Amino acid sequence: MKKVGNQTIVFDIPPTVLETACIGGPKEANGPLAKYFDQVLDDEFWGEASWEKAESKIIKETVNRVVAKSKISQGKIEYCFSGDLLNQCISSGFGLRDLNVPYLGIFGACSTFVEGMGLSALFCNTPIANYALCATSSHFCSAEKQFRFPLELGNQRPQTSQWTVTGAGSALVSKSGQGPFITSFTPGKIVDMGIKDVNNMGAAMAPAALNTLIAHFHDTGRSPSYYDGIFTGDLGYVGKDILSELSLKYGYNISSNYNDCGVMIFDKSEQDTHSGGSGCACCATVFSGFLFNQLKQKKFKKILLVATGALTNATSAQQGESIPSIAHAISIEI
Amino acid sequence: MINFFQNVDWILVLKSFVIGGLICLIGQILIDKTKLTPARILVAYVTFGAILGGLGIYQYLVDFAGAGATVPLTGFGNALAKGAINAVYEKGILGAFTGGITATAGGIAAAVFFGYIAALISKPKIKKQ
Structure with missing residues (x-):
C-alpha cells in the first residue's frame, strides 16, 4: 500500500x-x-x-x-x-x-x-x-x-x-480473493462553491466530484479512457450535466463512459423523480446490485466509483448556510 | 334542495372561482419560479392579506369575490387585521392584541380540531412524485 x-x-x-x-x-x-x-x-x-x-x-x-x-x-x-x-x-x-x-x-x-x-x-x-x-x-x-x-x-x-x-x-x-479488486482509493477534499439550495444538491456536489476526479487522474496518471465506466454517486440529471461540462473544461473528456447512479436507478420518463435519485443508498444499491453484477460478468473490467455527499443538515440550511460537498473515489478492477 | 340551487348566485360563484384561482396561481408561480419554501409563501400570504386588510383594500376583493377572497390564506390575514381594528374601536388599544385571534378563532379551532381528527384516522404515506 x-x-x-x-x-x-x-x-x-x-x-x-x-x-x-x-x-x-x-x-x-x-x-x-x-x-x-x-x-x-x-x-x-x-x-x-x-x-x-x-x-x-x-x-x-x-x-x-x-x-x-x-x-x-x-x-x-x-x-x-x-x-x-x-x-x-x-x-x-x-x-x-x-x-x-x-x-x-x-x-x-x-x-x-x-x-x-x-x-x-x-x-x-x-x-x-x-x-x-x-x-x-x-x-x-x-x-x-x-x-x-x-x-x-x-x-x-x-x-x-x-x-x-x-x-x-x-x-x-x-484481504484475498478472485476480485473484483479495489485497486485505489482517493479520499476527496471538501468543496463549497456557495450553493445554498437544498433542493439542488446536484449543482452543489458536482464541483466536489470534479475536484476528486481531477485529483484521481492526476495522482494515478490515468486518463478517463482507462476506465470502462466512471460512475458518480448521486449528482442526478442537473449535477451530471454540470460535471460533464466542467470536466471537459479542465481537459478531461468523460462524455463517452460517464454515468451517474442517480440517473441510472430511476426511469425519467416513467417515474417522475425530477432530477433523479440521491441518498446514501443510491450509490450503494447501484454498486451492490448492477455494477457488481457487471464486474462479475466482466462486462465492465475497470470502473471508477465516485460517491458524492452534501455535508449539510436541516439547521445549517435554515440558517442560510451554503452546502459543503465531498466526493470519494475508488477504482475497482477485475 | 331545488330551492337551494335557485338561490345560488352563479355569477358570484364564477367570480369566486376566478379570484380564488388567481390567488392560488400566484402561489404556484412562486413555488415553481422562486426558491421560496412553501412555509415562507404561506407566511407571506397571511402578512400580505393583513396589510391589505389593514389598509381596507382587501375588503373590495371580498365584496367582489366572496369566498374566493376569504378562503385563501390572504383572507385569513385580512380577518386578523379586521378583527384587530374592530376590537380597538370596542375595547381600546388592548383590542389590537386580542381582536385578531378572536376574529379568527373559528378558523384556528377548526384547523386544530380537523387536524387532530385527520391525525387520528390516517397514516402518513409516501408521495407519488
Missing part, C-alpha cells in the same frame, strides 16, 4: 469485493435496475411502525444477506463501517446493534458507501483484518422529514430536487 500524488492510496495487494447485497423500496422496484436487487419491498414501512424503524430493518437485513451470501461466518468479520443520513446515524446504530462486529460509524452523507469501502479496503490491506464490511442506507420518507418538510404537509418538490433512494447496500471486502 502506498500513497501516490497528493491524496490517492494505491493497494499493491488489492483487496477483493467478496460479496455485495442490496434491498430496495417500491419505487426502486419499478426502476430499470430492479432485477439486480436481492429483495424489493412492497411498501415503505416493511411492517414497522415508523420510517426510521423501517430503514434500520432494511440495513440490518441487507447486512445479514451479504454475510449469508458470502458464506463467511459472522464471527470472522472483523470490522464494520456504516453510516446513513439520519441524525447521529441512527439507522446504522439501531439496525446493526445486534451484529456483534466491531462497529465504526462514519458519516460522509451520500458519499458514505465509498468512504466505507475505501476504509474496509485499507483495513484489509494491513495485518489487522481479513474481512471488513461496509453498509449504508437511506429512506425517502425519513430523509424528506429530516431535511426538507414533513410528508404530511404534502408540499410540491421543485424540478431540481432529487428523490432519496429507499434501500441499503452492503459490501464485504476481503
